[in-house]
Amino acid sequence: MKLSRLADQIQTSPILTFAAEINARKAAGETLYNLTVGDFDPAIFPVPDALTEATIAAYREHQTNYPGALGLAEIRSGVAHLLNRTCGLDYGAKDVIIASGSRPVIYAAYRAIVDPGDKVVFPVPSWNNEHYAAMNGARIHTVETDPGDHFMPTAEMLAPVLEDAVLLALCSPLNPTGTMLTRERLEEICELVVDVNSRRSDHLKPLYVLFDQVYWMLTFGDAEFAHPLAICPEIRDYAVFVDGMSKAFAGTGIRVGWSTGAAHLLDKMVSVIAHVGAWAPRPDQAAVGKFLFMDEEVDAYLEKFRGALEARLDAFHEGFMGLRERGYPVDAIAPEAAIYLSVKIDIRGRTTADSKALASEDDVQRYLMDAARIGVLPFSWFGAHSHGNWFRISVGTCELEDIDPVIAGLAAALDNLAPA
Numbered sequence: 525m526k527l528s529r530l531a532d533q534i535q536t537s538p539i540l541t542f543a544a545e546i547n548a549r550k551a552a553g554e555t556l557y558n559l560t561v562g563d564f565d566p567a568i569f570p571v572p573d574a575l576t577e578a579t580i581a582a583y584r585e586h587q588t589n590y591p592g593a594l595g596l597a598e599i600r601s602g603v604a605h606l607l608n609r610t611c612g613l614d615y616g617a618k619d620v621i622i623a624s625g626s627r628p629v630i631y632a633a634y635r636a637i638v639d640p641g642d643k644v645v646f647p648v649p650s651w652n653n654e655h656y657a658a659m660n661g662a663r664i665h666t667v668e669t670d671p672g673d674h675f676m677p678t679a680e681m682l683a684p685v686l687e688d689a690v691l692l693a694l695c696s697p698l699n700p701t702g703t704m705l706t707r708e709r710l711e712e713i714c715e716l717v718v719d720v721n722s723r724r725s726d727h728l729k730p731l732y733v734l735f736d737q738v739y740w741m742l743t744f745g746d747a748e749f750a751h752p753l754a755i756c757p758e759i760r761d762y763a764v765f766v767d768g769m770s771k772a773f774a775g776t777g778i779r780v781g782w783s784t785g786a787a788h789l790l791d792k793m794v795s796v797i798a799h800v801g802a803w804a805p806r807p808d809q810a811a812v813g814k815f816l817f818m819d820e821e822v823d824a825y826l827e828k829f830r831g832a833l834e835a836r837l838d839a840f841h842e843g844f845m846g847l848r849e850r851g852y853p854v855d856a857i858a859p860e861a862a863i864y865l866s867v868k869i870d871i872r873g874r875t876t877a878d879s880k881a882l883a884s885e886d887d888v889q890r891y892l893m894d895a896a897r898i899g900v901l902p903f904s905w906f907g908a909h910s911h912g913n914w915f916r917i918s919v920g921t922c923e924l925e926d927i928d929p930v931i932a933g934l935a936a937a938l939d940n941l942a943p944a
């Protein structure tokens with residue numbers, strides 16, 4: 525029976541469908557390593573204890589009525605406090621809005637900016653922008669990035685396509701690559717946006733930037749997050765920032781996200797969020813509000829969490845580099861941030877021992893699952909088609925001791941292919 529055009533178009537996430545298949549096979553007794561989902565196993569990566577305690581306390585205090593459209597004052601102050609002390613900003617509670625995770629914030633930003641037919645630009649690989657753009661009837665323009673640039677865009681790549689765009693969606697650190705924009709590159713892109721807007725007539729919609737920074741607290745080694753507003757304050761009226769508890773505090777099920785940025789935009793996003801009813805639960809807002817003022821607990825948690833993620837990502841990276849040195853057709857980009865590693869497994873076009881051709885990235889993905897026992901996601905699932913054979917590994921549900929067997933299993937699966 526007929527439904528809306530949106531309903532005809534909208535798709536469930538293939539990532540979640542694939543992850544569900546892996547979990548079903550595991551439940552049926554197979555040994556499989558699920559490196560697909562951008563989620564955490566709470567038995568390995570629990571949320572901070574202080575946050576759990578504060579949440580229980582909020583329920584005991586009966587904080588169970590509506591939280592208000594903007595979010596509770598204490599969490600908005602808490603977010604401002606976190607951003608000011610770590611990113612060198614100067615926010616107050618009035619500059620922050622709260623929603624039930626980062627997704628409603630992204631949805632609301634698209635709703636507030638994009639009209640049907642408007643041009644939206646985003647680099648690929650990228651996480652989920654195609655869905656938000658499609659829900660708004662946007663004209664999508666993707667920009668393919670290169671492994672040599674760690675799959676990050678440059679101002680040079682973006683300049684030719686921004687002149688008639690209303691939205692540039694950026695994410696750094698990036699899902700799916702685990703890499704991030706350097707301070708210099710980010711500064712050049714911000715300056716480009718300011719420059720495009722300086723030439724755009726006042727009666728047209730400006731070029732806005734949606735900057736998704738949900739992984740910004742999870743950086744490793746020399747990689748350092750620079751906040752766009754700290755390096756290019758002139759972007760303030762055109763920028764909206766997306767952030768939340770899901771990744772930095774392993775709280776994907778807590779459903780607390782927030783947004784900062786241009787006041788006139790946040791104002792309309794609040795209305796979108798309110799009409800959808802996508803407020804974060806009040807007890808969680810109250811708890812996060814308390815927690816974000818606990819500087820010592822926040823810093824201690826992040827240090828330990830970053831260390832555990834980095835150890836896993838480094839172990840995978842070393843494993844891939846070891847295979848490469850032994851002549852296997854693989855590669856990887858050293859981890860910079862988030863919970864992901866970019867790996868190349870260059871076996872498309874090869875033939876399996878039972879004479880099946882691995883013709884597509886999906887065939888390679890299936891072979892890796894059946895022969896190497898690992899679930900990984902091709903970058904084509906994140907909209908990138910120019911550089912086949914790159915995959916995302918996620919370590920959110922991975923034990924350190926699983927990594928050696930995964931690398932050994934991969935080597936065995938590659939050994940089983942017919943010679944190239």
Ligand SMILES: Cc1ncc(COP(=O)(O)O)c(C=O)c1O
Nearest residue numbers: 562625626627651699738768770
């Ligand atoms: C880049 C990015 N932004 C936003 C989200 C969504 O986060 P939330 O759970 O807060 O809705 C994700 C989740 O995978 C993500 O990878």
